[in-house]
Amino acid sequence: MVERFGELTIIGVYLLLLLxxxxxxxxxxxxxxxxxxxxxxxxxxxxLLMSLFGTTMTAFALVGSSGEAYKVGIGVYGMLASSSGIIxxxxxxxxxxxxxxxxxxxxxxxxxxxxRDRLESDRIGLLLFPILVGxxxxxxxxxxIASGTVIQTMTSGSFPDLFPTGSPGTHGGIPNWLGSLITxxxxxxxxxxxxxxxxxxxxxxxxxxxxxxxILAFHVIAxxxxxxxxxxxxxxxxxxxxxxxxxxxxxxxxxxxxxxLLIPLSVGxxxxxxxxxxxxKKASSxxxxxxxxxxxxxxxxxxxxxxxxxxxxxxxxxKPPLPSNPNAILPFxxxxxxxxxxxGLLTAGILAAIMSSLDSQFLCLGTIFSNDIVxxxxxxxxxxxxxxxxxxxxxxxxxxxxTYGLSLFPQRGVFGLGVWCFSGFASLFPLVFAxxxxxxxxxxxxxxxxxxTIVVWGLLFWQSDMGANREFAVKLSFGGTTYETMPVAxxxxxxxxxxxxxxxxxxxxxxxxxxxxxDPQRAHALxxxxx
Amino acid sequence: MKRYFIxxxxxxxxxAHQDNWLWDNGTLVFGFMPIGxxxxxxxxxxxxxxxxxxxxxxxxxxxxxVASS
Numbered sequence: 001m002v003e004r005f006g007e008l009t010i011i012g013v014y015l016l017l018l019l020x021x022x023x024x025x026x027x028x029x030x031x032x033x034x035x036x037x038x039x040x041x042x043x044x045x046x047x048l049l050m051s052l053f054g055t056t057m058t059a060f061a062l063v064g065s066s067g068e069a070y071k072v073g074i075g076v077y078g079m080l081a082s083s084s085g086i087i088x089x090x091x092x093x094x095x096x097x098x099x100x101x102x103x104x105x106x107x108x109x110x111x112x113x114x115x116r117d118r119l120e121s122d123r124i125g126l127l128l129f130p131i132l133v134g135x136x137x138x139x140x141x142x143x144x145i146a147s148g149t150v151i152q153t154m155t156s157g158s159f160p161d162l163f164p165t166g167s168p169g170t171h172g173g174i175p176n177w178l179g180s181l182i183t184x185x186x187x188x189x190x191x192x193x194x195x196x197x198x199x200x201x202x203x204x205x206x207x208x209x210x211x212x213x214x215i216l217a218f219h220v221i222a223x224x225x226x227x228x229x230x231x232x233x234x235x236x237x238x239x240x241x242x243x244x245x246x247x248x249x250x251x252x253x254x255x256x257x258x259x260x261l262l263i264p265l266s267v268g269x270x271x272x273x274x275x276x277x278x279x280x281k282k283a284s285s286x287x288x289x290x291x292x293x294x295x296x297x298x299x300x301x302x303x304x305x306x307x308x309x310x311x312x313x314x315x316x317x318x319k320p321p322l323p324s325n326p327n328a329i330l331p332f333x334x335x336x337x338x339x340x341x342x343x344g345l346l347t348a349g350i351l352a353a354i355m356s357s358l359d360s361q362f363l364c365l366g367t368i369f370s371n372d373i374v375x376x377x378x379x380x381x382x383x384x385x386x387x388x389x390x391x392x393x394x395x396x397x398x399x400x401x402x403t404y405g406l407s408l409f410p411q412r413g414v415f416g417l418g419v420w421c422f423s424g425f426a427s428l429f430p431l432v433f434a435x436x437x438x439x440x441x442x443x444x445x446x447x448x449x450x451x452x453t454i455v456v457w458g459l460l461f462w463q464s465d466m467g468a469n470r471e472f473a474v475k476l477s478f479g480g481t482t483y484e485t486m487p488v489a490x491x492x493x494x495x496x497x498x499x500x501x502x503x504x505x506x507x508x509x510x511x512x513x514x515x516x517x518x519d520p521q522r523a524h525a526l527x528x529x530x531x
Numbered sequence: 532m533k534r535y536f537i538x539x540x541x542x543x544x545x546x547a548h549q550d551n552w553l554w555d556n557g558t559l560v561f562g563f564m565p566i567g568x569x570x571x572x573x574x575x576x577x578x579x580x581x582x583x584x585x586x587x588x589x590x591x592x593x594x595x596x597v598a599s600s
C-alpha cells in the first residue's frame with residue numbers, strides 16, 4: 001500500500017498545505033488593489049529574498065541542473081549558477097532598488113507604467129505588452145508541462161488498471177493532462193484568493209521545501225550509491241567513479257560559456273520580478289536578497305550538479321537503464337535509489353520549484369492585462385479599486401486556462417524555448433538600464449531597441465529551426481578561428497547599438513521628465529500629471 | 532570613488548568567473564569535489580561578499596521614511 005500510494009499521499013498533503021497557506025493569506029486581504037497586486041508594499045527582507053529566489057529558480061534549478069551536468073559535466077554550474085549569483089544580485093541592486101523607489105513615488109504597479117512615463121509615450125506600452133506576454137507564455141508552458149511529467153513519472157505504478165501507458169517509466173502514473181491540471185488549479189486557487197501576499201507566502205514555503213529536499217536527495221543518493229559507512233567515504237567512492245571529462249569543462253565551448261553571461265541579465269526585465277520588487281516595505285528590504293541570493297543558488301545547485309555527474313559513474317546499476325532524457329535523471333535516481341517517502345518528498349520539492357515561478361507569472365500577466373490595457377484605455381477613473389481587483393482576477397483565470405489549454409497540444413520543442421525567452425528579456429536589459437541611468441535615452445531610441453530586439457531575435461530563432469536546434473550558435477570568425485557564441489550576444493549588441501545611435505540622433509526627453517526621474521528632490525515638487 | 536571600487540570588483544569577479552586555467556583540470560579536492568566546481572562555488576561566495584561590500588559602501592541612503600510616498 002505504502003509502495004503504491006506513498007508518493008501520491010505526500011504530493012496530496014503538500015498541495016493541500018499550499019492551498020491552506022493561500023487561504024490564510026486571503027483572510028488578511030484588505031480589499032484594495034494595492035494589497036491584492038503588491039501586498040500593500042509590506043514585504044520585509046526575508047519574504048522578499050524567498051520570493052525573488054523562488055521566482056528566479058524554476059524546476060531547472062533541480063531537474064535541469066542535474067540533467068545538464070549529466071550531459072556536459074560540472075561546467076554547467078559556472079555557466080548557469082555562479083554567473084547568476086553575480087548578475088542577479090547586480091540587477092537587484094542597480095535596477096530593482098531604483099525601480100522600487102520610482103514605483104513608490106509615482107504609484108506604479110507594472111513595468112509598462114514606468115516606461116510610459118519615463119519615455120513620454122503611451123504607445124511604448126502597446127509595443128512592449130505583446131512582447132512581455134509572448135516571452136512569458138512559453139516560460140509558463142514549460143512549468144505546466146513539466147509538472148504533469150514529474151507527477152506522472154513519480155506516481156507510476158499507482159493505478160496500472162486506470163492509467164495504462166505501456167511504457168515502464170509512466171505505466172499506471174497519473175496522466176500528464178491531469179497532473180498539469182491539478183498544478184494549475186492549486187496555483188490558481190492561492191493566487192486568486194491570496195493575491196501577491198499569498199504568492200509571497202507560498203514562495204517562501206516552497207523555496208524552503210525545494211532547498212531542503214535537494215540537500216536531502218543528495219545525502220540519500222550518495223549513501224545508496226556508495227554503500228560505505230560515512231558520508232565522506234560515500235562521496236569519495238561515487239565521485240571517483242565519474243569519467244574524467246565530466247569533472248572538467250572540456251565538453252564546453254569557451255566562447256559559449258563567456259557569452260552565456262548575458263542570459264542572467266534577463267531578470268532585469270522580467271515583468272514578474274518587477275512586481276515582486278515593488279512589494280518591498282522599504283529600500284533596506286533589498287539588502288538581504290542582494291547578499292544571500294548567490295549563496296542560496298550555491299546551496300541548491302552544487303548538490304544537484306554532483307548528482308548529475310554521479311549518474312555517469314560506473315556505480316549506477318545497469319538495470320533499470322538510465323532515461324534517454326537528461327531532465328529525467330534526478331527523478332529517475334530518486335525513484336530507483338530511494339523509497340516512496342523520499343520519492344514523494346522530492347516530487348513535492350520539484351513541484352515547489354515549478355509552482356513558485358508559475359504563481360508570480362500568472363499574477364503578473366493578469367496585472368498587466370487589467371492594469372495596462374483595460375483600465376488604462378477604458379479610463380482609470382471609470383474603474384473602481386474593487387473593479388480593478390475583479391478584472392485582475394478574471395484575467396488571471398483566463399491566463400491559467402489559456403496556458404493549460406496550450407499545454408494539451410503536442411509540445412515537441414517547448415523546452416528548447418526556455419533559453420530563447422531568457423535571450424529576449426536579456427536583450428531588452430539595455431532599455432531598462434538606460435531608462436534609469438542615461439538621461440539621453442529617447443522615446444525613439446527605446447522603440448529602436450525594442451524593434452531591433454524583435455527583428456534580430458526572430459531572425460536567429462528562425463535560423464535555429466524555431467528553437468528545435470538546441471546546439472544553435474552564432475559563429476564568428478577572427479584570424480582564421482571560428483568562435484561559437486550564444487544568440488543572445490548578437491541580439492543584445494544589436495539592441496544596445498540601435499538604442500544609443502537613435503537616441504543620440506533624436507530629441508531628448510523634456511526637462512519635466514528628466515527632473516522627475518533624475519532629480520528625486522525636484523520630483524516631489526512636480527505637479528501630478530493628468531492621465 | 533567607492534562606486535568605481537565596487538564596479539572594479541564586479542569586473543574582476545566576471546574575469547575570474549571565466550577561469551580558463553582550470554578548464555581541463557579534473558583534480559578532486561578532499562577526494563570528492565571537482566576543483567572546477569569548488570572554484571565556481573568560491574565565485575558564488577565572492578559574489579556574496581562583493582554585494583555585502585556594495586550595500587555598505589554605496590547604498591543609496593537617500594532611499595532610506597520614500598517608503599510612505
